[in-house]
Amino acid sequence: AQSVTQLDSQVPVFEEAPVELRCNYSSSVSVYLFWYVQYPNQGLQLLLKYLSGSTLVKGINGFEAEFNKSQTSFHLRKPSVHISDTAEYFCAVSGGMKTSYDKVIFGPGTSLSVIP
């Protein structure tokens, strides 16, 4: 069975500082990996996704993530955060093989608070 762990439930960071939000997953099959952002009182928005190919994935709003198969990680990074990045961030995994499509599994979320 697949699972997703987000190691930090809350991450405070000062404006213009770098940030890394950690995500680890477990799966016995190949996977697709996603990061979503949820701003207050809104639905989720896709930040970036890893399907195959290059392990470094670039997304919107200056975010990027690196897929590390050996460490089963997909950490999200941004070199310089803005106040507007304050939001909830969700890592998600789904089966990467048509025969093993499973329900998409979301992590519990990490609340990023950017301090002025």
Add this chain to the structure above:
Amino acid sequence: EAGVTQSPTHLIKTRGQQVTLRCSPISGHTSVYWYQQALGLGLQFLLWYDEGEERNRGNFPPRFSGRQFPNYSSELNVNALELEDSALYLCASSRWTGNPFHEQYFGPGTRLTVT
């Protein structure tokens, strides 16, 4: 292009009642997904509909059901409401790209409160 829309925005129900939530996908999207986001429990997959058929279901009791209409809009029905059903219900839509969970676009959600 209009995004995913959901109605109503908020509603309050009493335990034991029934509720229907509605979702309209982005034009051209054939798949609709429902999620429950309860406080402290994260985002839980409920249902996936594509081309009018239920394709997959999360670990929820049968009192959670739904359907997808020919225009690809969808309804989520919850019978015999319980207090723990209080949550934000999110709908998402996507095109079929091989993996049904690619490129999901989410609506703003319906906040359900059960008293």
